[in-house]
Amino acid sequence: MNEEAIEPMDPALLEISGLKKYFPIQKGIFRRTIGSIRAVDGVDLVVQRKETLGLVGESGSGKTTVARIAAGLVQPTAGSVIFRGGGREVDMTRMTSKERKIAWRDLQMIFQDPYGSLNPRMPILETVGEPLIVQHGTKGNVLREQVIQLLERVGLQSSHAGCYPHELSGGQKQRVGLARALALNPELIICDEAVSALDVSVQSQILNLLVQLQKESGMSYLFIAHSLSVVGFMSDRIAVMYLGRVVEVARSEDLFNRPLHPYTEALLFNDPVPDPAAARKRRVLKGEIPSPANPPAGCAFHPRCPYATEPCRTKSPRLEEQEPGHWASCLRWNEISLEGRQ
């Protein structure tokens, strides 16, 4: 296996630039707009080929909205999402439904809730085969054979083809979701909290499967989760979001060992580790997560930041490359020394 670094000139598979999504807040019977929720407020990210980019953040950070825009499911307020799959280059935010259908051959999504994302009245054969029917018009025995191959690839058996979702366990349903996503051999799979609802013993099976499938087919993942341990295991690089913005992006080991943003440090401290000695070290962050409808001025993290000083209240930091490949948006990154996992 030749696993050398991706050439810098190689254009990225997915390129998110200047992405914004404001949801209007409406009031009264005339639905007058009285403000907006800045779910995503200026996000730039790239996913390289064969790479897993992890996206972490707490609720309200905008990570799921970024994923949904990237998949072409939600229209952004501003910005673009360039996807270079299937030998084409398209902007996922400006396309007709016909173009979107073509893009979805190469870009698929799997969701958190394996219960809600499968049609309860459709047997597994149809659920997994649907992309093949819609995109290629596959039918009959050919369809059946292809579906069985897909089921076997994700560790299910051919007998599952005739089952309905309620007959399967949570882990099996997530495997079905994955088989469906794999049906068209996509180049990018967006995984939105794909293992969060699963029991730990089953979660590790699905994580292994995702890693193994990537090694086999060389696809990329945009992997979204709130658990830092899970994202750290899956990702080559990790982006941390807070209140609609990316506050730090780095290679996984750099982010874990040498975080440059105080929020990342706080997430590391608050990620429960099964080790009583490490657990007692937890440092608690003050305050609530502010509402994205009314984000604090200056650095959005300053009211909760243990390192904040006067300029942090007024001056908004930009996401800048502080060290090679390590981006952080903190005014004081150079003055403070943060603690990582080691």
Added chain:
Amino acid sequence: MTDKLLQIRDLEIRFKRDEKTVYAVNGIDFDLCRGEVLGIVGESGCGKSVTGYSILGLVSGLGGRVTSGSIRYYREDEVVDLASLDAKSDAIRRIRGNELGMIFQEPMRSLSPVYTVGEQIGESVRLHLGLNRKEARERAIELLRQVQIADPEQRVDAYPHQLSGGMRQRVMIGIALSCNPKLLIADEPTTSLDGTIEGQILQLLRDLRNELHMSILFISHDLGVIAEMANRVMVMYLGRIMETTDVKSLFADPLHPYTRALLRTNPSLAPEPKSTLTVIPGSVPEATEEIAGCPFASRCDAVMAKCSLKRPLPFEPKKNHIVECWLYE
């Protein structure tokens, strides 16, 4: 174990679902001491929550039945078998919500949307402590302050939907603490909260325990949270206790193959990213059959012929480290 608060023996809980019997809890024994935080950890369907509910006499409300065993609760001057009390009897009502408090995973579902938080905390203290309306309100404000809610005088008149998830969980804790319980049963209290908020609630629970000297039965699926909160841990699987020991020994020297496997599957302990995690094959089976042997036998990597035939006895290979596994015979 001189200062025992709870002694559970041979507890069995059954549910009826679609004409089938669900064997939720299958003959478990454990003790809980005063001031102790006992963690119960396990995957879904292991019986950890039901065990908590049974102590409060809430199993019948969920459609289940305690079919055998005793839950002896040591009050100041008497011992009560909670399992023998009717769920709606006055005897259990005097104890539940008064000496025994409970907090749940989903604070929004356990709070009423039509009453202010002050009224909901007040209801409990008026009922159990006999305070009047004004005293109850003052007690509510005091409790909100104790669970570290800012501006308690204003928040006391807020409705649950006006509060964040973390604050709602604080209110739930406030209600549970309102009558100074001897035991707090915390069922996945931080599972629905964000990481940084989870940290705050765990810190609060630790502070309150030290302040009020209560015991906590802390139920969670998350080994990381258990490692942080518990003094002693029970690992449950399919309604049985697999292993019980102090928190340090459990994580440093797990003995049961199930505990070992659970720890190895945890991605935070993986040697490097994208390596192959150890997996436990299959998934947790449904508990619709009575299992003669060890419930983990079908997924165990150290299984022996005997395992599926005969239920392992609780062995004690090391002092205070109990493990139900034939490997330690």
